[in-house]
Amino acid sequence: MQTGFYFDQTRCTGCYTCVIACKDWHDVPAGPASWRRVLTIEEGKFPDVFVAWLATSCYHCARPACVAACPAGAITKRKEDGIVVVDQAKCLGKDKCDLCLQSCPYEAPQFGAEKNAKMQMCNLCFDRLKEGKKPICVAGCPMRALDAGPIDELRARYGDKTNAVAFAYSAELKPSVVFKPKLRKSLVKGRK
Amino acid sequence: MTTAEKAYYVGTDMNCGGACLLKVHVKDGVITRLETDDGDEPQLRNCLRCRAYRQRVYAPDRLLYPMKRVGERGEGKFKRISWDEALETVASQYKRVKETYGPAAAIYLTTGGDIGQVHNTRTAVRVFCLAGGCTLMWGVASNEGWMFACQATYGYPVGNDHRDLPNSKLVILWGMNPAVIIDGCGTAYHLALAREKGTKFIVVDPRYTDTAALVADRWVPIRPGTDAAAMIAMAYVMITEDLYDKAFIDKYTVGFDKFKEYVLGQEDGMPKTPKWAEAITGVPAQTIVEIAREYATIKPAALLPSKGPGRTAFGEQYHRAAFTLAAMTGNIGKSGGSAGSEITQRGEIPFAMGQAMKTGGNPVDAGSPMRKDALPTPISKGPGLVARLHNSEIWDAILKGKAGGYYSDYKMVYIANCNYLNQYPNVNKAIKAMKSLEFIAVQEQFMTPTAKFADIILPTCTFLERNDAVWGAGPHVAYQPKVIEPLGESRSHLAICDELAAKLGIVGYNDKTDEQWLEQIMKPCVGDFEKFKETGVKKYYQAPTIPFKKEIEDIENSPFPTPSGKIEIFSQQIADMNNPLIPPIPKYIETWESRNDPLARKYPIQLTSTHPKRRSHSQFDNIPWLREVDPQVIWLNTKDAKARGIKDGDLVKVFNQRGEVIIQAKVTERIMPGVADLPEGAWYNPDKAGVDHGGCANVLTIDKRSPGGAFTSNSCLVQVEKA
Numbered sequence: 048m049q050t051g052f053y054f055d056q057t058r059c060t061g062c063y064t065c066v067i068a069c070k071d072w073h074d075v076p077a078g079p080a081s082w083r084r085v086l087t088i089e090e091g092k093f094p095d096v097f098v099a100w101l102a103t104s105c106y107h108c109a110r111p112a113c114v115a116a117c118p119a120g121a122i123t124k125r126k127e128d129g130i131v132v133v134d135q136a137k138c139l140g141k142d143k144c145d146l147c148l149q150s151c152p153y154e155a156p157q158f159g160a161e162k163n164a165k166m167q168m169c170n171l172c173f174d175r176l177k178e179g180k181k182p183i184c185v186a187g188c189p190m191r192a193l194d195a196g197p198i199d200e201l202r203a204r205y206g207d208k209t210n211a212v213a214f215a216y217s218a219e220l221k222p223s224v225v226f227k228p229k230l231r232k233s234l235v236k237g238r239k
Numbered sequence: 240m241t242t243a244e245k246a247y248y249v250g251t252d253m254n255c256g257g258a259c260l261l262k263v264h265v266k267d268g269v270i271t272r273l274e275t276d277d278g279d280e281p282q283l284r285n286c287l288r289c290r291a292y293r294q295r296v297y298a299p300d301r302l303l304y305p306m307k308r309v310g311e312r313g314e315g316k317f318k319r320i321s322w323d324e325a326l327e328t329v330a331s332q333y334k335r336v337k338e339t340y341g342p343a344a345a346i347y348l349t350t351g352g353d354i355g356q357v358h359n360t361r362t363a364v365r366v367f368c369l370a371g372g373c374t375l376m377w378g379v380a381s382n383e384g385w386m387f388a389c390q391a392t393y394g395y396p397v398g399n400d401h402r403d404l405p406n407s408k409l410v411i412l413w414g415m416n417p418a419v420i421i422d423g424c425g426t427a428y429h430l431a432l433a434r435e436k437g438t439k440f441i442v443v444d445p446r447y448t449d450t451a452a453l454v455a456d457r458w459v460p461i462r463p464g465t466d467a468a469a470m471i472a473m474a475y476v477m478i479t480e481d482l483y484d485k486a487f488i489d490k491y492t493v494g495f496d497k498f499k500e501y502v503l504g505q506e507d508g509m510p511k512t513p514k515w516a517e518a519i520t521g522v523p524a525q526t527i528v529e530i531a532r533e534y535a536t537i538k539p540a541a542l543l544p545s546k547g548p549g550r551t552a553f554g555e556q557y558h559r560a561a562f563t564l565a566a567m568t569g570n571i572g573k574s575g576g577s578a579g580s581e582i583t584q585r586g587e588i589p590f591a592m593g594q595a596m597k598t599g600g601n602p603v604d605a606g607s608p609m610r611k612d613a614l615p616t617p618i619s620k621g622p623g624l625v626a627r628l629h630n631s632e633i634w635d636a637i638l639k640g641k642a643g644g645y646y647s648d649y650k651m652v653y654i655a656n657c658n659y660l661n662q663y664p665n666v667n668k669a670i671k672a673m674k675s676l677e678f679i680a681v682q683e684q685f686m687t688p689t690a691k692f693a694d695i696i697l698p699t700c701t702f703l704e705r706n707d708a709v710w711g712a713g714p715h716v717a718y719q720p721k722v723i724e725p726l727g728e729s730r731s732h733l734a735i736c737d738e739l740a741a742k743l744g745i746v747g748y749n750d751k752t753d754e755q756w757l758e759q760i761m762k763p764c765v766g767d768f769e770k771f772k773e774t775g776v777k778k779y780y781q782a783p784t785i786p787f788k789k790e791i792e793d794i795e796n797s798p799f800p801t802p803s804g805k806i807e808i809f810s811q812q813i814a815d816m817n818n819p820l821i822p823p824i825p826k827y828i829e830t831w832e833s834r835n836d837p838l839a840r841k842y843p844i845q846l847t848s849t850h851p852k853r854r855s856h857s858q859f860d861n862i863p864w865l866r867e868v869d870p871q872v873i874w875l876n877t878k879d880a881k882a883r884g885i886k887d888g889d890l891v892k893v894f895n896q897r898g899e900v901i902i903q904a905k906v907t908e909r910i911m912p913g914v915a916d917l918p919e920g921a922w923y924n925p926d927k928a929g930v931d932h933g934g935c936a937n938v939l940t941i942d943k944r945s946p947g948g949a950f951t952s953n954s955c956l957v958q959v960e961k962a
Contacts, residue, residue, distance in 0.1 A: 058431050060418035060449045062852065063868040067290040070864050072272050077294075077863030085868070093876065093908040094460050098452035180277075187275050189284045190428055234458050 049109060049129035050171055051198035051223025052185075054102055056211045058192035058227075061085055061100035065184035065193060069104075072183040075167070080157040082169040083184050088213045090231070099212040099229040102193065104184070105155035105169035106222030107131045116150035121166070129198075129223065130173050135165040152217055171195060198223045242267055246274070248775025250709040250717020251289045252702035254351035255855040258711025259285040259424040260776055261292065263703060263722050270296060270703065270723060276776070281402075283424045283715060283776065288855055291864045295701065296726070300686045300861055302698035303727025312674050315691040322728065322738065325695050329653070330742035332678040332694075333370060336651045342372035343603045343626060343647035346637075350380065350630070351856070352656030353699075355707035355719060357596075357756045358732035360655045363682070364598045366736050367653070370743040372602030374647060377622035377948070378629035380662065384549035384949025388558030389580070390614050391810045393787070394800030399543060399577045400714075401429040403783035404438070406575035409537040410454075411441045411530070413466065413561065415545035415581055418449040420850040422545075422582045423712035430454050439537070441530055443469070443522075445847060446874065446916060447909040459530065460911040463845045463953050464551040464830040465520040466544075469527060470560035471827050472516030475502050476531035477567055483535060484569030491794060492566050494809020498824040511827070519827070521911065535568050539575030542568075543582065547849060547953065552830035554949035559825035563808050571806070572791025580786065582712070596749070596756070607646070612816050612946060622948075629944045631664050631951070637672040651678040655732070656699060658857040660689040661923050661935055664952055665942035667898045682735060685861060688923040688935075697735055700725035705734075706753045708761050714779040716764060718772055820946040830954040832941065834913065842895045842956035844879065844915045848936035851918035860922045871934035872905040874916040875959060880906040883960060890962040892930075893917065895955070898938035900931045901962050915959060919952070 069075070069083040086101040107124075111131050114122045121137035124130070133156075140163035141148075147156040147166055158164040172182035176195075180186065185193040194201060202225055209216040211226040244266040250258050260276035260283040270293050276282040305325035310316025336345050347367050349360035367373040379386065389396035401423055404410060410433060417426035427450065434440060434454045442451040443459040443466070451458055461469060477483040478499055488495045497506075504510030513524035513531075520527075534540055544561040548554065561579035570576030603626050609615075613623030621627060626646045628636050640648035660669045673679060673692040681693035690696055702709075704726065707719040725731070733753065740748035751759070758768055765771040789797045798804030802812060814823035822828075832838060834845060853869035854860050873893055875885065885891055887906040892899060893915070902917065910916055917936045924933030931938045940952040 058453070060427055060453050062287055062418065062427075062449070064285070064287040064290055066868055067287040067864050068273070068275075071290055071293055072274075074272070077867050089907065089909060091908060093878075093911065094447075094458060096447050096458075096908050098447060098449075098909065183274070186277060187284060187290060189286055189425070190431060234455065 048127065049107070049198045049223050050176065050196065051107060051201060051225070052104070053194040053201045053205050053225050054211065055192040055227040056099055056101065056229040058190040059100040059102055060190060061087055062189060064187055064189055065102055068183045068187035072172070076159070078160040080159045080164070080167055082157060082167065086213050095233055095235045097231050101211060101213045102184075103153060103214070105131060106153055106224045107171060108217070109221035109223060110219065112150035112220055113147040113156060116146040118144065118146060122147060125173070128173065128176070130171045132170050132173075133166050133168060135167065138165040140165055152215065152220070153222065198225070201225050244271060247720050247722045248717070249703060249719050249722060250776065251285060251292070252353055252355050252707070252709045252719060253288065253855040254354070254858055255288070255421045256354065256712040257286070257421045257424045258709045258713060258715070258717055259283045259289060260717055261285055261289055265722050268723055278774070278776070279778075281425055281778070283713070283717070286421055287853065287865065287868065288859050291859065291862050292703070294862045294864050295859065296703055298685065298861055301726055301729070302683055302685060302690065302696055303729055304698060305728065306696040308694045312679070313670060313692045315686065317696060322730075325697055326739050326742050328695050329680045329697070329739060332651060332680070333367070333743065336678065337371050340648060340650050343374045344650040345373045346628070346633070346649055346652045347373045347375060347655070348633070348652050348657060348659050349655040350657045350662075353702065353732065354711065355702060355709055356760050357707045357753050358705055360657070360732070361598060362596055362732050362736045363653065363655050363739070364601075365596055366740045366743065366745065366748065368599045368601045369740065369745045369748060372604075374603055374649065375601060375621065375627055376630050376633065377627040378631060378944060378950065380550075380630055380950045382546040382549070384554035384945060384947060385546050385558045385580070387555045387614065387947040387949070388562065391813055392559055392562045392801070392807050393578065397578055397786040398580050399541060399582050399786060400783040401426040401582050403574055403785065404429045404433040404541065405436045407433060407438050407539055407541040408575065409439045409441070409533060409540035411443065411534060411540070411542045412450060412454070413443045413542065413544035414548040415543050416444070416448040416450045416849070417582065418453055419852045425713070426582050427453065441533070445911050445914045446849070449852070459522055459526055462519070462521045462834065462911070463548070463847050463914060464833055465827075466548040467553070467556040467560045467825065468511070468516045468519040468827040469522055470557070470564055471502060471511045471825065472513045472527050473531035473534065473564060474498070474560075474567060475511045476513060476528050477535045478502055480532070482532065483567040487569035488566060491571070491791065492806040492808050493803045494807060494824060497809045498563060501824055501826060534564065538568075538570070539573050540568060540570055541575065541577035542570070542579050543577055544579060545581050547847075550950045550953045552945050552951045552954040553820065553828040554945050554951070555821070555947035556825050556828060562806070563825050566806050566808065572785060572787040574783070574785055578786045612818055612821060614812055629948065631942050631944045633663065634665060634668040634672040634942055638668070638675060649676070651676060653680045653682070654689060655682045656684070658687040658689045658922070660692060661687065661857050661937060662920070663942070664937050664940040664950070665897055666923055666931070666935060666938045667929065668942060684729070687857065698727065698729040699735065700729040700731055704729070705731035706757060708757055715776055716761070717776045720772065720775070818946060830951070831943070832954045832956040836956065838956050842958045843913070844957050844959055845913060846893070846936070846939060846955040846957045847914065847916045847953045848919040848940065848955075849916055851920050854920040857920040857922065860920060870903065871918065871921045872903045873934070873959070874910045875904050875906055876910050876912040876914070877906055877908055878912045879915070879959070880904065885959070885961050892960045892962045893939065893957050895939055895957045897941065898929075898931065900934060900938050902932070902934040915957065
């Protein structure tokens, strides 16, 4: 079984509630490490502009590059739900190694500001999933733009689009995510 | 001994009015982590601000002990003292000021702050009223222009219900940005639902806001302070193309003919054509024609003007013009329509709630006549009294007193849960005023820029540290159980006031415990009080509230509470004021500090100070999790930036005759040329030369009220240079 995310890019307002809810739940201090991030995309020329956001995290790839890249065997993919997790006790630390970060096109591996920081990243709130709850970011999104669960169920419910603005799907890694992408349309000519 | 983790549902109590629902996990008396509403939809999900509340409770700059000043005012040097000494000092200073100068010399300053039902800023008003009186304020920074317009036009203020939005075929968001300012828990979500149902959206705003990015089919950038001109030209189109609802106008309004004469130019020889408006607003005439036609013909349509464009000189006119357009299109009182007023949806809560503790009457107010420019039928009389100081004129009043034409000389202030110095216009003048006072007491949670000027600091706890209930801008009420003990020696509002009242020798200030107050206030609207405490929230699921439905369905038996009983496009009450700057029909009046002001040669950029994403006004500015996701920046159009050699991310100097701010620039196509935006609420952080590095917009804004009482913070000229 593979667990993954759904993101409705048309609903995201870039409010960062998912980011803060995640930092609080997982007790991640202010600083460079953020398991969930929001990218802002701004295009066009005044007054015909286009703005979108991409709420991004680890996509728990079907074929995760980080697992293969880690020389210490610290990153593993759980058999029962396909969630990619890191064992910080085994991680060599960023001062010695950042091969996982280099291998990941989505910048999912995160490191704090401390010396030789150990890798940390989204674990899809597997503890919450086990209790029948949604991940903290999904349960908190004020726009109901996020969902998570078995990727087959997500595809059945939301379709199988793997494209979104500022996201490049890797056919090699197979990130476990489906999208409702935001479409670029002219504001001057009108969207309808 | 450790205890098991326990979770509590708590309604949030911040100055946004969202009153959303937190689920707070506590272990061994410490908050461990937060969730949000996980009950039935519509869930009251928090935004990023309250999701960071754990960092707010345990912030290193929390005020934990009473303190007295030991350095210069504003220097921020304090010494810990006992509660007894702190409150004894406040009481004796008040008594001294009252006996020496009269009670009006003592000012009580507050505003939004905590909005709990028991612990709110009115509790201290009662203390000073019973102790002999004090000077109170009028002029709500958020919406005073809107209040004036509502009272004059409809007789009472009213907003729209976001749950009704999916019933609209067209929504015009005029300066409205609920994706950031919240505007009632779930408003942005309901905008998205409406869009998904096929509602068309027009966004009129100098900025392409986050809300515009969510819903806009069309973005109409407009120069700040010119909104009324665009609306009046829309009326011109509807009149000359015969597109307005004559039956509605005849049946429900008075004075349309006088407005029509003005619009057509019969009054002043100037027809208010789209071309006329184009020159003022920067909106192409053809765009004005198109949006006027759409608003007049797509039904039902909701015009939702935010209060931001009303925070300009003559901002009352913008709101009055919006109400007039809503009447001309016959959208008032109908599902999917609007009364030309933005979102607030309090209508259906059984109105037993409301801050129950009565002030007891203010002896200073009691001796005061009414202002000539106050409406004779105000919602409450207080704001119309000469003895009240307008919030934007307070610093001037303190500096000048009676010699400046004010009601009194002013010698002390008691500031409760409000970052006054930061949040009212003209910070540099505020500093002079604060330094001139004989005594300043500040009741606060944090060492804010205002608290630094205190002589005595009284630490207040947060809403997670006392029992209360909250009612915000939505159709729900929420419980606020005390989930942890107050940090340090901080105390609740009411606990502080109880002891201050005792020190002032007041008998009978408060005869109830917090629980007794809560039960009295909450029982009538929640029924089963014990169940309410357990679930933490009561949601009211009736159909969406339609403002003025009753009046429109049966005007004979349910007249508007105006002198004519109708919607007053022409107001005789205003005409009687005989003030050309408060015209009896909505008119466009050019603001001070507009782009045509001679000052614009020196300061050519129009500055707006909109609501920030990561703060509720000035609340939350000190929270690290929030600071890193939304740094304080000034928005500057690419063209303006290029002309000044400014690149995205550069530090820039923003200045005018009132002050100077150094802050990072966001160079963007999302704001119109000639306009810059510095979100309000960032904490003033001056260097030795008095230049602010915190990004506090009020260093730049003007402390001058609009004739009808509107704040004018968005009528502000600045220059921007590379720092």
